[in-house]
Amino acid sequence: MKLHGYFRSSAAYRVRIALNLKGLSVEHLSHHLRKGEQCAPAYLAINPQGLVPALEGNAGEVLTQSLAIIEWLDETHPEPPLLPKDPLQRAKVRAFAQAIACDIHPVQNLKVLTRLRELGLPNEQVTAWAAWANREGLSACETLIAGERGPFCYGDKASLADLCLVPQLANARRFGVDVNAFPRLLKAEAAATAMKAFADAAPDKQPDAE
Amino acid sequence: MKLHGYFRSSAAYRVRIALNLKGLSVEHLSHHLRKGEQCAPAYLAINPQGLVPALEGNAGEVLTQSLAIIEWLDETHPEPPLLPKDPLQRAKVRAFAQAIACDIHPVQNLKVLTRLRELGLPNEQVTAWAAWANREGLSACETLIAGERGPFCYGDKASLADLCLVPQLANARRFGVDVNAFPRLLKAEAAATAMKAFADAAPDKQPDAE
Numbered sequence: 001m002k003l004h005g006y007f008r009s010s011a012a013y014r015v016r017i018a019l020n021l022k023g024l025s026v027e028h029l030s031h032h033l034r035k036g037e038q039c040a041p042a043y044l045a046i047n048p049q050g051l052v053p054a055l056e057g058n059a060g061e062v063l064t065q066s067l068a069i070i071e072w073l074d075e076t077h078p079e080p081p082l083l084p085k086d087p088l089q090r091a092k093v094r095a096f097a098q099a100i101a102c103d104i105h106p107v108q109n110l111k112v113l114t115r116l117r118e119l120g121l122p123n124e125q126v127t128a129w130a131a132w133a134n135r136e137g138l139s140a141c142e143t144l145i146a147g148e149r150g151p152f153c154y155g156d157k158a159s160l161a162d163l164c165l166v167p168q169l170a171n172a173r174r175f176g177v178d179v180n181a182f183p184r185l186l187k188a189e190a191a192a193t194a195m196k197a198f199a200d201a202a203p204d205k206q207p208d209a210e
Numbered sequence: 211m212k213l214h215g216y217f218r219s220s221a222a223y224r225v226r227i228a229l230n231l232k233g234l235s236v237e238h239l240s241h242h243l244r245k246g247e248q249c250a251p252a253y254l255a256i257n258p259q260g261l262v263p264a265l266e267g268n269a270g271e272v273l274t275q276s277l278a279i280i281e282w283l284d285e286t287h288p289e290p291p292l293l294p295k296d297p298l299q300r301a302k303v304r305a306f307a308q309a310i311a312c313d314i315h316p317v318q319n320l321k322v323l324t325r326l327r328e329l330g331l332p333n334e335q336v337t338a339w340a341a342w343a344n345r346e347g348l349s350a351c352e353t354l355i356a357g358e359r360g361p362f363c364y365g366d367k368a369s370l371a372d373l374c375l376v377p378q379l380a381n382a383r384r385f386g387v388d389v390n391a392f393p394r395l396l397k398a399e400a401a402a403t404a405m406k407a408f409a410d411a412a413p414d415k416q417p418d419a420e
Binding site for chain 2: 048049050051057061063064065067068069071072075076087088090091092094095098099101102103105106107112115119121125129132137139140143144
């Protein structure tokens with residue numbers, strides 16, 4: 001399989017963690033987002049959204065959207081599971097993941113920040129926007145798992161929730177958010193990043209890191 | 211069960227369709243988003259994100275995030291299924307749904323548009339922003355299903371993809387997007403809205419409609 005990604009894309013980072021947890025090795029194809037390579041016609045033919053990640057399967061099939069890719073990996077390579085078995089617990093893990101993947105990440109991604117600059121906002125306001133999206137969203141995430149036993153977001157195993165949390169916390173720091181306000185999230189992050197699957201997926205470990 | 215929603219929330223609209231398709235009736239509790247009722251402490255205790263929808267189950271459990279709620283409904287009330295059985299097809303349906311629920315909807319929701327106004331953007335630029343997010347995202351969605359047989363987004367049955375598409379097209383029109391540019395999406399919308407489950411979930415059919 002081939003993973004179309006970029007070292008700093010937090011959505012691609014989620015999929016890298018999932019692949020590592022499943023013990024799957026893939027060919028990594030980098031598309032330099034800041035240079036706009038994700039909008040090249042050849043890539044748009046793979047993913048019309050012009051976003052990474054996209055996963056090309058062995059039969060040439062293309063999967064897009066990080067959470068859909070991860071659920072597919074979980075359905076086709078069930079061990080270790082990335083979602084609990086109980087429907088209510090699955091819903092909680094998915095909701096936490098979506099609180100990040102829907103309500104934080106797209107509001108502070110490169111496309112939106114570029115648009116804000118085009119509208120004339122100065123750089124410090126654009127960074128403040130990204131910090132706001134991260135702070136607001138992570139604050140809600142902190143409350144969502146405040147009563148959950150750890151050390152991971154949900155219980156004693158890494159799940160889809162942790163796959164979304166770790167890359168988002170990296171983004172939050174990059175935008176200057178004081179993540180010490182989120183002790184329960186940091187506890188989950190510490191448990192996750194102690195695992196080789198998470199550590200190896202970090203942006204600075206990727207061949208295209210700058 | 212109780213559904214916390216708002217007539218115009220397209221995320222709540224998705225869940226209303228799912229409930230109707232499953233033949234489930236719930237108590238509807240409206241939170242007036244433009245009056246900020248979703249940020250009242252009593253509601254934040256239910257959903258710390260301060261967003262609708264939230265579904266309260268019979269045992270007092272709370273589910274948040276529309277896609278997580280819909281997948282839970284599909285797992286606990288399997289008929290009619292809202293996702294195909296084949297993993298690759300499931301991934302495609304989920305990716306289409308997420309292209310809307312992650313990459314269009316949160317970029318043009320009330321919270322983001324309010325923030326843009328706070329940053330000093332005039333109303334016409336704010337509406338142009340919302341139109342841009344819808345136009346770009348729906349254009350990619352049109353391409354995603356261009357080769358899919360219809361009449362629905364994926365095949366001859368309504369799926370999670372259609373549950374996300376119909377409310378988003380309503381938003382796009384509200385922001386002045388020329389949706390005639392998306393004939394394949396309109397074909398799916400026509401098939402869906404001919405169903406009572408979709409028609410009954412429309413914003414103007416809700417008791418809190420204005």
